Amino acid sequence: MDEILAGNASFSVYEEIRSKLIEKGVPADQVRFIHEAKTDLQKSKLFDEMNRGEARVLLGSTTKMGAGTNVQRRLVALHHVDAPWRPADLEQRDGRIERQGNLFYEQDPDGFEIEILRYATKQTYDSRMWQTIEYKAAGIEQFRKGDGLQRVIEDVASEAANAAEMKAAATGNPLIFLQVQLAADLKKVEALFSNFKRNQHALDSRITWLEEADKRADRSVARWNGEIAKRDAGTGSSFMFRTAAKSYSEDNKDQLLGAILGCMKVAVERKAEDTFQRAAIIRVGTYRGFEIDVSCSRHKIQFTITGNDSYEPDNLVYRTDDKFSLPGFISRIDNFLDRFEAWRADAEHSRIGERDELAKAKIEKGKPFQQQSRLENLREDSRDVMTELKLMQADDNYVSTWTPKSTVLQGNAAPEAKKMRA
Structure with missing residues (x-):
């Protein structure tokens, strides 16, 4: 497929990227294509040139640059030009740079960072591609949790979260991106609230026990x-x-x-x-x-x-x-x-300890859920944003002026780059 895309098509994304890099000042011999190396010996030579810094940019498909592509010695950024069909492919791509053996990390372990950038074009099929990745990744993550009784994903995480944001950004509608963020934030706060209620129930039982200390x-x-x-x-x-x-x-x-x-x-x-x-x-x-x-x-x-x-x-x-x-x-x-006598002293010591614990437990029991206001706002915002989306769907001329009560966005609605620590 690499050869077909690069050689037989009227437009080659490989050549287009290389030409733009050359226009920006990158020497032509420092931009390499993975499909240029057709044998194991040629691949080994290409990988060595990348690791030595003689080649600075390497372009290729997920299949061609999958397992066995060890060029991480001087890597600082990974660019996803398109969305693959499988979450494993996305993980495989990231694995080219998220790995040990980076020279710059060895020189500055605390300050070293890599960039992973994902690209999408608004109002194109990119939205559908990222949505597919989101659904598949979410199902895989739920399966990995091993809870057969679970019907709802507690949180969108890992590649599912990345895919959800990319899908929303690719639609060109900021409200969809906002809806994705609201849903993710609501699930997080709901999970905290569920844990708070479990703790309150446990405190009730513990207080009942401690009240019998004397x-x-x-x-x-x-x-x-x-x-x-x-x-x-x-x-x-x-x-x-x-x-x-x-x-x-x-x-x-x-x-x-x-x-x-x-x-x-x-x-x-x-x-x-x-x-x-x-x-x-x-x-x-x-x-x-x-x-x-x-x-x-x-x-x-x-x-x-x-x-x-x-x-x-x-x-x-x-x-x-x-x-x-x-x-x-x-x-x-x-x-x-x-x-x-020692056991009698232990009983008195336990009495004192349980009295102190009872006082602390009652104080803790009286504390409200710290994010109660945010939870209520997120619940209301999640309902309202869906109402706005339905109004926009029903009327192409409808312009939404709705703003969320909860603070969920920081900066631009569709971030173009994601920074990660190696």
Whole structure:
């Protein structure tokens, strides 16, 4: 197609662009056509000349200058003379310049910019071409989001947004361009408003929870006070561990070790008899006012401590291949029982933290949506601009004097260039 357009047609856009560039002072040998390179060796030579700066302008079609065209070393601008049919083609074109390996970026990473320029002629088929790109890109972006229940695109973004603006600009009617911008802005603010309402609903639930902070803290403090009182009442001046059969003191700890190991053995045997039954709980004895039980589950032995409530401390789990020592076992129980005061302090600390959070949540709940006025104006403007377009369609002589309430335009209605960071 490049050869046909450039050689066999009465008008060649390639030659026209080159002639205009030459008139502007660009040397003829610095303007090159991609179809001049017919072999891989010729392409490689052409690409090297571009990267060295010997050639400054390279013209070609999407197909000819697609993947494998690595001429980005000194590129500063990309020009879309026409609109392709597929969003992927538009992305492929931009990929010639939006890539690593640019010399000027390496020299000034923070200040370097490239230009991507798209062209359209008013009141021509360009409008239809950009509209096609818009529809296709929007559908692809919705599919990529992966939400099968979504019926409305939340926002026009990426190539879909570019195509929408180019389509509107190509119609020659500023109201159409305005309608596109209004629709895009409205979708953005609607999305923010939906997120605001979700946050307000979440705040309602959170406030309801936080208002129970004192009740939760009171229950927790009462629980640990009860356990502390039970522990202190059962703690004597000397070591004492009681089983159903006997009380063990410091003098007969060896016998206590045998008794505990015996209980552990029974728990293992009970589990082995029927692996599908719940683990049998074997009473070991009483220590510092708390009942100590043991059970076997698969390949671990768990000791349970019961005061006003029952606990299964992580530090009282033994694997079948772990070594068991009585001093270590007693030390683990003591460490657990001595943590009650810390847990009571945690409850009080949580009370204070949740009170502070409740105050902040109520303040946040009372705040209105900051863009409420803009949202209402955008909604009204979106309705009014469609009314104006219908009036223009019905009467060719109708001249609209309508102006939007929301501020959506900055500068010209149809920008000719788009600057992007590399």
